[in-house]
Amino acid sequence: MLQNERCQVLASLTRLTGDLGLAEDAVQDASISALQTWPRTGIPPNPRAWLIVTARHRAIDVLRREGSRFAKEREAALMQLHEAPDDFSVGVLRDDQLRLIFTCCHPALAAEAQVALSLRVLCGLSVAEVARALLVPEATMAKRLTRARQKIAAAGIRYRVPDDVDLPDRMRVVATTVFLLFTEGYASRSAGAHERRSLAEEAVRLGRLLVQLLPGEAVLEGLLATMLLQHSRRDARFDSAGDIVLLADQDRARWDLALATEGVELAASAIRRSRNAPERFAVVAAISACHAIARTAEDTDWNAIVSWYDVLARLDPSPVVLLNRAAALAECGQVLEALAAVDALHGLDDYFWLHATRAELLRRLGRGTDAAVAAALARRLTDSPAQQRLLEHRHPGL
Known part of the structure; x- marks a missing residue:
């Protein structure tokens, strides 16, 4: 229960204090107090309200203790905490959550900082858990999080929901950050990477929350659809x-x-909503949906997938998108055209899947020697045993 309430409580405290670090400490103290108190007194009728009020009192205590050193900086926050009404209405709590999400995913922060801060603040992972999940030493992660909080303060990043003009672009930033978090878990390098897989589940939870808080937005529906469709295959991706x-x-x-x-x-809803101005995540979701609705691999409508990749390439003509389009083209029987498209790509020289895809295309064309060379290069570019074994299976004798 405490874990489920943490994000909402932290969002409210951050609004009241204007200080993410102070709010985190106050919510942590309130959570400890709940663990000590509730077993004796019972869970209160409104646990969230209890936690918010308790955390607010903790924050007031901190501000009073530090008053002599930070009088000017903390005076406004202290006044806000004292005078703020106990408003736990759905609308206020919803806006608090949105403010916190948009703050953690602010474009002024580096992408790696957005992901780390989202895990720490929005998902409630400890610093050690965030570090393990992102494969970074704990001390390094602690510094990264500290710098992110300092950046929020130094850059004057306002704790607010963007206005109507900025909202579409900011939603795309949030969606990209959540999808990066999902990818960190979904693309884990072994079937047993349970802690990494939990990242994908946290991203799905955040995606559901975003759709709930901002209903009817194609970019968010497309994001959630993409994650759900990919996550639905999680148990079949490894043997x-x-x-x-x-x-x-x-x-x-x-x-x-x-x-x-x-x-x-x-995915269907996202495509309908963005019919006149396609959203990237809606198109990606449509591609994933083509796989989901095929009863067998042979039933996959690869021509439709290529068409969707054509739309996606107009929105995002990145080398990875064009590589995926080439792979889909090969499934339509156009292997030579696919190989030409792969060979025309730039900027992916160190990308495992470029060379693995090229090796597969060459194998299909009967160019075994060239395929082996491409597969050997791909093998040198990965330290993933699963990826290495995949190449060895597709290219015996490698």
Whole structure:
């Protein structure tokens, strides 16, 4: 329960104090107090309100103790804490959560700082848990989080929901950050990386929260749809030995049908909402939905997927998007055209999947020697045992 309430309580305290660090400390103290008090007195009728009030009192105590050193800086916050009404209405709490989300995902922060801060603040992970999840030493992560908080203060980043003019672009930044978080977990390098996989689940939770807080937004529906559709395949992506199972070879009976169905419905909604001005995440969701609705790999409508990639390439002509389009083109039987498209790409020389894809295309064309060279290069570019075994399976004798 405390974990579920933490984000909302922290959001309210950050609004009241205007200081994310102070709010985090106060909420932590309130959580400890709840663990000590509730077993004796019982859970209060409104646990969230209890935590907010208790955390507010803790923040007031801190401000009073530091008053002589930070009088001018803390006077306004102290007054706000004293005078703020106990308003726990749905509208106020909703706006508090949105303010916190947009603050953690502010474009003034580096992408890695946005992801780390989102895990720490929005998901409630400890510094040690964030460090383990992102494969960074704990001391390094602590410094990264401190710098992010300092950046928020020094840059004067306002704790608010963007206005109507800025909201669409800011929603895209938030969506990108949440998807980066999802990718950190979804793209974990082994089937047993449970802690990494939990990141994907946290990202899905944040995606659901965003759709709930800002309903009817194509970019957010597309984000959630994409994550649900990809996450629905989580149990089929690796075999019992931890080896990668490619999409065409996956046992679709192991896909999560409920997640896939929800994802397809959200993808359709996102596409309808952005019909006149396509949103990137809506298009990505449409591509994932094409896979989800195919009963077998052979039933996949690859021509539709290529068409969606054409739309996506107009929105985001990045080398990775063009590489994925080339792979889809090959599935339509246009292997030579796909290889030409791959060979025309720039900026992916050190990207494992470029060379792995090129090796597969060459193999299909019967150019075994060239395929082996490309596969060997791909193998040198990864330290993932699962990716290395995938290459060895596709290219025996590597």
